[in-house]
Amino acid sequence: MALLVSAAIGLLTACGLYLLLRPRVFSVILGLTLLSYAVNTLIFFGGRLSATSAPLALPGAQGLADPLPQALVLTAIVIGFGMTAYLVALALRATAETGTDHVDGNPPRDKPPGRAE
Amino acid sequence: MNHAPILPILLPMAAAIALLLLPAANRRGVALVSMLAQLVVAVLLLAMADDGTVGVYRLGDWPAPYGIVLVADRLAAMMVAVTTVLGLAALAHACAGSDRDGRHFHPLFQLQLAGLNGAFLTGDLFNLFVFFEILLLASYGLLMHGGGAARARAGIAYVVLNLTGSALFLIALGLIYGTLGTLNIADIAVVLAQVPAADQALARTAAALLVAVFLLKAALLPLSFWLPHVYAAAGAPVAALFAVMTKVGIYALLRLETIGLAGAPATVGLLQPWLPVLALLTIAAGTLGALAARRLAGVAANLVLVSTGTLLAAITVGTPTATAAALYYLPHTTLVTGGLFLLVDHLSRERGIKGDTINNGPPLPRALLLGAAFLVLGAAAAGVPPLSGFLGKVMVMQAVREAPLGGWVWAGLLVSGLVVALVLARAASAFFWEAAPDEPPAPLAEPSLTGRRTVAALLLLVAASPILTLAAAPVAAYARATADQLHARTPYIEAVLGTQPDVQRERRPHAQRELGK
Numbered sequence: 001m002a003l004l005v006s007a008a009i010g011l012l013t014a015c016g017l018y019l020l021l022r023p024r025v026f027s028v029i030l031g032l033t034l035l036s037y038a039v040n041t042l043i044f045f046g047g048r049l050s051a052t053s054a055p056l057a058l059p060g061a062q063g064l065a066d067p068l069p070q071a072l073v074l075t076a077i078v079i080g081f082g083m084t085a086y087l088v089a090l091a092l093r094a095t096a097e098t099g100t101d102h103v104d105g106n107p108p109r110d111k112p113p114g115r116a117e
Numbered sequence: 118m119n120h121a122p123i124l125p126i127l128l129p130m131a132a133a134i135a136l137l138l139l140p141a142a143n144r145r146g147v148a149l150v151s152m153l154a155q156l157v158v159a160v161l162l163l164a165m166a167d168d169g170t171v172g173v174y175r176l177g178d179w180p181a182p183y184g185i186v187l188v189a190d191r192l193a194a195m196m197v198a199v200t201t202v203l204g205l206a207a208l209a210h211a212c213a214g215s216d217r218d219g220r221h222f223h224p225l226f227q228l229q230l231a232g233l234n235g236a237f238l239t240g241d242l243f244n245l246f247v248f249f250e251i252l253l254l255a256s257y258g259l260l261m262h263g264g265g266a267a268r269a270r271a272g273i274a275y276v277v278l279n280l281t282g283s284a285l286f287l288i289a290l291g292l293i294y295g296t297l298g299t300l301n302i303a304d305i306a307v308v309l310a311q312v313p314a315a316d317q318a319l320a321r322t323a324a325a326l327l328v329a330v331f332l333l334k335a336a337l338l339p340l341s342f343w344l345p346h347v348y349a350a351a352g353a354p355v356a357a358l359f360a361v362m363t364k365v366g367i368y369a370l371l372r373l374e375t376i377g378l379a380g381a382p383a384t385v386g387l388l389q390p391w392l393p394v395l396a397l398l399t400i401a402a403g404t405l406g407a408l409a410a411r412r413l414a415g416v417a418a419n420l421v422l423v424s425t426g427t428l429l430a431a432i433t434v435g436t437p438t439a440t441a442a443a444l445y446y447l448p449h450t451t452l453v454t455g456g457l458f459l460l461v462d463h464l465s466r467e468r469g470i471k472g473d474t475i476n477n478g479p480p481l482p483r484a485l486l487l488g489a490a491f492l493v494l495g496a497a498a499a500g501v502p503p504l505s506g507f508l509g510k511v512m513v514m515q516a517v518r519e520a521p522l523g524g525w526v527w528a529g530l531l532v533s534g535l536v537v538a539l540v541l542a543r544a545a546s547a548f549f550w551e552a553a554p555d556e557p558p559a560p561l562a563e564p565s566l567t568g569r570r571t572v573a574a575l576l577l578l579v580a581a582s583p584i585l586t587l588a589a590a591p592v593a594a595y596a597r598a599t600a601d602q603l604h605a606r607t608p609y610i611e612a613v614l615g616t617q618p619d620v621q622r623e624r625r626p627h628a629q630r631e632l633g634k
Binding site (some may be wrong): 020043103 | 243250254257261264266269270272273274276277280281284287290291294295
């Protein structure tokens with residue numbers, strides 16, 4: 001279980017990092033989204049993996065699940081969601097203003113600069 | 118309970134909400150009133166912290182390791198005061214007209230202040246993250262204020278970089294909570310000292326990630342390439358307010374290092390020896406960037422890098438004397454850089470299409486006022502005697518004399534000061550002395566800034582350096598007391614955690630850890 005979860009977090013992070021380094025804004029946004037999934041999962045499992053702990057502190061409940069990481073991850077999800085929404089809007093605006101969706105706002109190097117396509 | 122520590126967060130947040138509801142025509146007055154109220158609160162906090170008490174505000178009166186605390190000690194009060202003075206000047210400057218370039222300048226500005234003040238006051242790492250996000254989200258909006266391709270281009274890089282930084286921050290928080298079971302800075306200090314050997318590597322990794330995130334905000338060299346573009350692209354009042362944003366990273370590093378990490382076996386030697394080297398390289402990069410910049414805004418943006426390098430070179434020494442020197446230099450450099458950004462706006466508007474490009478332009482109608490402002494700000498920024506930049510650098514140099522690399526820091530600061538003076542003198546002679554008199558004054562792209570408010574805003578920041586020079590003794594004494602309070606650690610930790618006999622401090626037993634199996 002622990003191995004599976006760690007491997008999933010690692011895979012998400014690796015894919016996120018790869019996409020983050022791509023030249024197009026859309027891939028970058030996808031990369032950030034994957035990265036935030038990985039991070040949220042990591043925080044969530046900071047409260048330990050367990051299949052038997054009770055989620056609520058009802059009378060008689062044993063071995064309670066840690067509620068704090070759940071609260072933290074909720075906050076992180078909300079913030080990440082807002083940020084991604086802003087980034088998408090910003091990327092659309094930047095594409096409109098600069099005429100390209102390249103992250104530097106320039107057309108790629110292999111095309112001669114300044115020539116309309 | 119004393120409610121003062123939460124007011125610097127509540128006031129701008131309430132003002133931001135109120136401003137959203139108001140029509141655009143009525144916003145300036147409300148924003149200025151909120152700013153003045155924050156100034157009163159900031160002075161109150163300074164006065165309260167000045168006798169050495171650590172003001173702790175427990176939200177909902179929950180005891181500390183479980184509830185959330187705000188902590189107004191000397192350092193936090195000082196940072197809030199610097200932010201408020203800078204914010205007042207930036208807001209007054211914006212009210213001359215550039216606040217109408219976009220729709221929601223004033224609400225975003227107040228939210229940014231709320232985020233900044235919250236980051237300085239919180240005593241909890243997760244809330245530090247939340248306030249970082251508030252100030253960043255507001256800064257994304259403020260950066261784009263006014264629009265244009267250059268801002269959109271800088272904005273994409275800035276937002277992506279900071280989102281990646283936030284992801285790293287969250288990873289660090291997850292690891293810290295997973296190993297230590299707490300996110301309260303004072304509690305971390307207690308728990309980290311007795312973390313079992315099996316968890317030390319994870320705790321050290323988490324601390325290193327946190328340091329990396331703070332250094333990204335502070336713009337230390339390999340993480341600093343975003344800063345000149347972004348600051349030079351932002352509008353003048355926004356760039357002036359951004360001058361304090363890099364200081365948030367430096368503040369967080371100082372707070373975490375002195376209170377949270379100092380003395381723990383898991384994090385011993387975490388910052389040495391690479392941080393002083395990188396600080397020196399940052400000074401060099403900022404100096405060269407200022408030399409190469411073609412616009413005065415670019416020079417000012419690179420001076421932010423120089424100040425980051427100087428502050429970190431002092432802070433990494435780790436003695437109270439060095440921290441005190443950095444804390445004297447910090448308000449000086451923040452206010453002076455902010456003033457430079459405002460001055461750039463004054464100059465570029467009078468020069469019409471020439472803008473702030475460093476070359477000959479039309480004669481300036483207000484050459485006396487702007488020239489005098491340039492002289493004071495430039496001398497202060499370069500660290501030329503007799504102004505506070507010189508005093509701050511002397512204090513830093515005295516403090517690093519014994520430290521490893523102390524000689525290099527001396528050389529770096531002296532050469533950088535000389536080059537910056539050269540750069541600013543070259544710009545000043547192009548702007549004020551070598552004006553082409555037969556060149557007709559260019560048609561103004563935007564109205565020039567002759568209003569009383571903008572002149573007052575500029576003068577407020579111009580006066581900061583002479584005031585810090587004349588009041589050097591009390592300010593340096595305050596900085597020294599702040600450094601002593603930080604390095605003593607126990608006043609902060611005891612004030613936050615208190616001695617609450619009723620609270621059972623349970624820890625998750627390490628035997629129950631199931632991840633390792």
